[in-house]
Amino acid sequence: MSIRWQLLLSHLAVVAVAAVAMVIVARLSVDRAVDQLSLANHRLSETVLTKSGERLVMAQAQAVAQELARLLAGRDSADYAALRRDQALRAIATQDIRSQFGPAGYTDVYDQTGLAVLHPNKTVEGRNFAEWREKFPQMWELVRNxxxxxVSQGYYDFIDKNNAPRKKFMAMVHVPRTKLIVVAAVDIDSYFKPVQARIAAEGQRIKDQALDQVWGHILAGLAAAMLIGLACALFFAQRISQPVRHLAQGVAALGGGDFSVAVRADGAREIKALAQAFNRLGGELVAHIERLKAETAARLAVASEMKVARQIQESLLPSTFPPFPEKRELRLYAINQPAKDVAGDFYDFFLVGPERLALVMGDVSGKGVPAALFMTMTRTLLRNICPDEPDPARALAKANELLCQDNDASMFVTLFLAYYEIDSGRMVYANAGHNDPCVIAADGAARCFGRMGDVALGALAGQSYAAGWLDLAPGETLALYTDGITEAPSPDGREFGMDRFEQLLTANADRDVEDICRLVVEAANQFQAGERFDDVTIMLLRRAATEQNPSIG
Structure with a gap:
């Protein structure tokens, strides 16, 4: 039975009482019931619809960020002029956010300095949001954070072009592998208020209709007894208001975090339908939370597997220092820190004769698991080839041929290989496209060598490699490294650079090789503000001091 008919029956009983008394009683009963229904609906819309709306806005911001990351792959995301000319990119970056009642907001893009890159209002592009920090401090605080x-979100107060105060919500998501940030901003009044206004209008309509019915029946039923009419009115009012109170209590519990709460679906047809919809909402929220739990557990499992992979990789790299304590003619130390869970950089050293030490420094293209697998294969090949091949250039040529076979992923590795004679300090080397090694004299003077112009291993079959030699003088230190150090970027886009690296080596030439390695790695990490862009690897070998002179050939 509908609210309309329950009110009709209630006021048919009231016709037996005096007209004036029944008007007061009927009005109080109807007002109370409908006001409670309106209150429950408003609370439901504020707690459930608003939260759902926030998630929808955040989801749209994340979707735009992922699409922009895909479109910008391989492009210069810092070329803002080109980005603004790209209409397809602009359409993705500055799209409308719509509710069922029409446009309620938009998306735009700024960079990590607060500079507007793409905006529906093109006059905003090229300006920094910091310009509005005084006028809209809440908005600027959200942008700054x-x-x-x-990923972040929040509310702020805004003054529109008609000088009217408006409340807005915005969600901000970084575009992967760029310095761009997508913001999705909606006008709260346009996004949420229409639903609440419709609920309030419907409640008022029912209330007005009910009062019209009551008033007509009161005028027609002056003969009914006041006590009977009052009792009937109270009975039917209770039938209407009790389910609404239950629903209001359920909304309060849902707002407190109890997503499993359910309310009794009884009372009028409309209230039953509302209670059933509310109970379905709780179940859907619980199911969503369970899905999130399952996804979180899966991510933790993957993280655990990656941790094991890193432990296996670390076990492949020499980690005992000093590695040859009986050979006092040298000091050797190395560090490898991956940008991700596993590294593509690697170092290695192993004896290929009683007094001959193979030194390896490599940097595989890419990062993550594929790079780590290619690194493991390269290390294994060199360990098998070098003991039987006295020429490092021919050793690289043999390794290159094997790495080029079935290399469908087109991966490659830059690599420096040297054979170091421990007793004499002479080193024969070959370089497959790797960074130039450095030699640091005992007095701190630094010089680089070893650029041969040869290509990386795995890039092209049938390659030959040139060999060079160097006599490491007593007290001199050989520095092998990867570009994760020299090309380490700062948050403002500057590179660590070769000059800074050489200055660091020169300034600490008198320190132990382990201390120098740790100082260099720490300096590169601090320069990147703790977020490594690439694997960081360094290996230092120092020849014990005697009276010999260095030469390079």
């Missing part, structure tokens, strides 16, 4: 937070 988003510059270093991958």
């Amino acid at each position: 988003s510059l270093h937070t991958p």
Whole structure:
């Protein structure tokens, strides 16, 4: 039975009482029931619809960020002029956010300095949001926090072009592998208020209709007894208001975090339908949370497997220092830190004769698991080839031929290989496209060598490699490294650079090789503000001091 008919029956009983008394009683009963229904609906819309709306806005921001990351792959995301000319890119970056009632907001893009890159209002592009910090401090605080937070959201007060105060919500998501940030901003009044206004209008309509019915029956039923009419009115009012109170209590529990709460679906047809919809909402929220739990557990499992993979990889790299304590003619130390869970950089050293030490420094293309697998294969090949091949150039040529076979992923590795004579300090080497090694004299003077112009291993079959030699003088230190150090980027886009690296080696030439390695790695990490862009690897070998002179050939 509908609310309309329950009110009709209630006021048919009231016709037996005096007209004036029944008007007061009927009005109080109807107002109370409908006001409670409106209150429950408003609370439901504020707690459930608003949260759902926030998630939808955040989801749209994340979807735009992922699409932009895909479109910008391989492009210069810092070329803002080109980005603005790209209409397809602009359409993705500055799209409308719509509710069922029409446009309620938009998306735009700024960079990690707060500079507007793409905006529906093109006059905003090229301006920094910091310009509005005084006029809209809440908005600027959200923007400022988003510059270093991958995902953020919040509300702020805004003054529109008609000088009217408006409340807005925005969600901000960093575009992967760029310095761009997507913001999705909606007008709260346009996004949420229409639903609440419709609920309030429907409640008022029912209330007005019910009062019209009551008033007509009161005028027609002056003969009914006041006590009977009052009792009937109270009975039916209770039938209406009790389910609404139950629903209001359920909404309060849902707002407190109890997503499993359910309310009794009784009372009028409309209230039953509302209660059933509310109970379905709780179940859907519980199911969503369970899915999130399952996804989180899966991610933790993957993280655990990656941790094991890193442990296996670390076990392949020499980790005992000093490695040859009986050979006092040298000091050797190395560090490898991956940008991801596993590394593509690697170092290695092993004896290929009683007094001959093979030194390896490599950097595989790419990062993560594929690079780590290619690194493991390269290390294994060299360990098998070098003991039987006295020429490092021919050793690289043999390794290159094997790495080029079935290399469908087109991976490659830059690599420096040297054979170091421990007793004499002479070193014969070959370089497959790797960074130039450095030699640091005992007095701190630094010089680089070893650029041969040869290609990386695995890139092209049938290659030959040139060999060079160097006599490491007593007290001199050989530095092998990867570009994860020299090309390490700062948050503002500057590179660590070769000059800074050489200055660091020169300034600490009198320190132990382990201390120098740790100082270099720490300096590169600090320069990147703790977020490594690439694997960081360094290996230092120092010849014990005697009276000999260095030469390079």
